[in-house]
Amino acid sequence: MFQVSRFMFEERMTRHLLSVLCLLCCGMATAAGVYNVRDFGAKGDGRTLDSPAINAAIEAAVKDGGGQVLLPAGTYLSGSIRLKSNIDLHLSAGCTILAAPASMKAYDASESFGGFPEYQDGGHTYFHNSLIWAEGQTNVSITGHGMIDGKGLTKKDTEKAGIVQGGSIGTGDKAIALKLCRQVTIRDITIYRGGHFGIIMTGCDLSTIDNVTIDTNRDGFDIDCCKYMTITNCKINTPSDDALVLKSSYALKKPVLCEHIAISNCNITGYKCGTLLDGTYEPEPVGWVCGRFKLGTESNGGYRNISLTNCTFMYSSGLAFEEVDQGRMENIVVSNITMSHVHHYPIYITTGCRNRGPKEVTQPSTARDIQISNVIADDCDSLCSIIVTGMPGVPIENVWLSNIRLYFKGGGTKDLVDKDYREQGTNYPEPKFAGWTPAYGLYARHVKGLYVNDVTFRYERPDYRPAVVLDDVTDERIEGLDAPTEEGVAKMVKR
Numbered sequence: 001m002f003q004v005s006r007f008m009f010e011e012r013m014t015r016h017l018l019s020v021l022c023l024l025c026c027g028m029a030t031a032a033g034v035y036n037v038r039d040f041g042a043k044g045d046g047r048t049l050d051s052p053a054i055n056a057a058i059e060a061a062v063k064d065g066g067g068q069v070l071l072p073a074g075t076y077l078s079g080s081i082r083l084k085s086n087i088d089l090h091l092s093a094g095c096t097i098l099a100a101p102a103s104m105k106a107y108d109a110s111e112s113f114g115g116f117p118e119y120q121d122g123g124h125t126y127f128h129n130s131l132i133w134a135e136g137q138t139n140v141s142i143t144g145h146g147m148i149d150g151k152g153l154t155k156k157d158t159e160k161a162g163i164v165q166g167g168s169i170g171t172g173d174k175a176i177a178l179k180l181c182r183q184v185t186i187r188d189i190t191i192y193r194g195g196h197f198g199i200i201m202t203g204c205d206l207s208t209i210d211n212v213t214i215d216t217n218r219d220g221f222d223i224d225c226c227k228y229m230t231i232t233n234c235k236i237n238t239p240s241d242d243a244l245v246l247k248s249s250y251a252l253k254k255p256v257l258c259e260h261i262a263i264s265n266c267n268i269t270g271y272k273c274g275t276l277l278d279g280t281y282e283p284e285p286v287g288w289v290c291g292r293f294k295l296g297t298e299s300n301g302g303y304r305n306i307s308l309t310n311c312t313f314m315y316s317s318g319l320a321f322e323e324v325d326q327g328r329m330e331n332i333v334v335s336n337i338t339m340s341h342v343h344h345y346p347i348y349i350t351t352g353c354r355n356r357g358p359k360e361v362t363q364p365s366t367a368r369d370i371q372i373s374n375v376i377a378d379d380c381d382s383l384c385s386i387i388v389t390g391m392p393g394v395p396i397e398n399v400w401l402s403n404i405r406l407y408f409k410g411g412g413t414k415d416l417v418d419k420d421y422r423e424q425g426t427n428y429p430e431p432k433f434a435g436w437t438p439a440y441g442l443y444a445r446h447v448k449g450l451y452v453n454d455v456t457f458r459y460e461r462p463d464y465r466p467a468v469v470l471d472d473v474t475d476e477r478i479e480g481l482d483a484p485t486e487e488g489v490a491k492m493v494k495r
Contacts, residue, residue: 033067035060037076044074046098049106051078058084066139071095071146079106080172083134083142091146091189099131099152099172099195107172108133119357120249120298121157123173123196124224130177131195141185142176150175153195155218174200180252182206191215192277197222201229203252209234215276217241224249225256225301231263236291237276239284243268243291243316246306248327249298250357255327258295259304263311268293270316270343283315289343291316295329297429299365300357302327313339318377320345321370322429324352329367339377345384345431346377346406349399351391352424368397378407382463384431385439389424390446395472398449401442410459412440417465417494421445439469439494441483450476457483466494 035057038044042053054069054076061067066086073094081097083089091097100106110126118125127133131150134140153172175194178184184207191198194216201207202224213235214220220236223229224247236243244266248258270291275282283289291313295303302323318339323329329351339346351365367390386406390396421443422434437443441457444450450473457467467483470476470493478493485492 033061033064034070035067036070036072038072042071042076044072044076046075046077048077049079049100049104050076051081051100051106054078054081058082058087058089061087071097078131079104080108080128080130081132082108083132083137083140085137086139088141088143089132091142091144091148093145095144095146097131097146097148099148099150099175101152102154102171107131116253117358119300120251123157123200124202124222124247124249124251124298127174127177127179127200127202129172130174131172132175133177134181135179137181139183140178140181141187142189143185143187145188147190147192148175148194150191150193150195150216153193155196157196176200178202178204180204184208186210186212188212190277192274193217194220200224201226202249203256204229213277214238215274217273220244222247223258223261224298225252226258226261228260229262231261232265234266235269235276236266237269237271237273238291239270239273239289241290242294245294245296246303247296247298248301248303250300255301255357257301257304257327259306261306263308266311267314268311268316269314283341289315289317291343292318292320294320294322295332296320296322297324297354298356299323299325299327299329303329303332305331306333308334308337310336313337313342315341315343317343318346318348319372320348321367322348322350322352323365323367324350324354324424324429325356326361326363326365328365330369332370334372335374337375339375340379342377342380344381345387346380347372347375347386348384348431349388349396350424350429351389351394351396352427352429353391354426354428364391364394366394370396370398371400372404373400373402375404375406377405380406380408382409382411382440382459383436385437386442387431387437388442388444388447388450391424392446392472395446395448395474399447400451401455402451402453404454405456406441406458408440408457408459408463410440410461410463412436412463412465414464414488417489438465439467440465441467443469444473445471447473448475452476452478452481454480455482459484462486464489466491468493470495
């Protein structure tokens with residue numbers, strides 16, 4: 001009797017487990033909505049052009065209401081991938097999307113801009129000639145621990161409508177390009193050699209970028225005319241151009257603010273391209289190294305409610321806030337920043353009148369309410385001090401600099417003290433073109449409301465410039481300034 005009961009019990013349990021397994025399998029197949037690109041003909045062998053299969057998987061998922069388009073481990077040679085609403089493009093660990101060479105003509109032609117004047121570079125104007133692109137889509141994501149290798153992309157800014165690279169159609173220029181999309185998530189992926197831009201997002205709202213690694217030879221992130229976005233836990237290596245840059249161009253045919261952007265816990269570096277990923281961390285031996293976090297240069301709408309916190313910089317330029325195209329820059333907060341081996345400048349805040357936009361727009365660029373605190377930087381290039389420069393009659397208003405420690409290389413000469421430092425005016429806003437600043441620690445001009453508290457400057461070699469030079473600065477307050485001066489330098493603060 002015991003044996004019969006035991007047999008019946010085991011039989012019932014087996015049937016029960018099979019039923020549960022069946023239900024789970026059916027549920028997963030129905031609910032998960034996973035579309036494996038291999039089922040649509042993708043080979044993943046690095047030789048076969050797999051973008052037609054990837055796009056077919058996306059279209060099938062769209063027809064069913066959305067889902068995850070899965071790329072298993074493998075190398076997927078690809079031209080343009082067209083991302084659609086309610087699609088998660090998932091790059092599994094071991095997966096690489098390899099950008100096809102221009103000779104394969106595998107990329108979509110750049111779209112028409114509709115005859116409207118172009119006030120921004122081609123890279124900000126055209127999106128369809130990219131490796132992965134989407135326009136006007138909602139609830140899109142690119143996720144997973146796989147890689148995008150933009151080997152076949154161009155890093156040159158020569159795009160025109162339907163024409164790329166001097167006449168050939170079919171060249172890709174950006175790794176990921178998203179325009180007028182909502183609810184975007186990009187998480188965990190790695191981008192190597194991202195073309196002109198690793199990621200460009202223009203006019204996108206409600207977006208999250210998290211744990212993304214970019215090691216590239218032009219810009220890392222370009223966030224243009226976007227709002228309500230968080231960027232967290234990213235590693236960005238860009239020796240030749242900007243690492244993480246917010247812009248406000250005329251690409252949407254009107255001025256649009258870039259606003260409500262929160263950035264935290266990111267690493268910005270300027271190592272030789274590829275050496276962040278391979279772990280050798282090789283500094284560029286000569287020339288200009290960029291990296292940096294930047295607002296600008298395209299700034300038709302401007303920037304509002306931007307925060308940057310808990311970030312590190314290594315072998316790169318520092319912070320650049322540039323409003324030069326008749327927009328406004330306000331409510332900017334930066335805190336808890338460390339920098340080592342800083343090229344050209346640690347902190348740069350400027351307005352100007354480049355005015356790259358419609359001629360009928362007449363208001364000047366403005367900037368106000370910028371707060372920078374808790375910054376430590378060593379081995380800073382002595383070419384430029386902290387720079388805060390407005391325009392005659394239109395000063396930058398209310399800048400707070402507090403709890404800052406900067407260690408410069410030094411070497412400034414006496415003749416620089418009386419240097420006629422150029423006005424920004426219509427010039428391109430890059431300090432290297434203006435040359436050495438008259439101060440080694442802080443140079444401010446055309447500013448109303450400058451508050452400096454608990455700031456320390458040091459230099460390695462003797463520097464014969466004053467620590468601080470103020471020119472047309474009103475309502476300033478300097479407290480707790482700790483800065484050496486060489487014998488013969490008349491004042492720590494020169495007004």
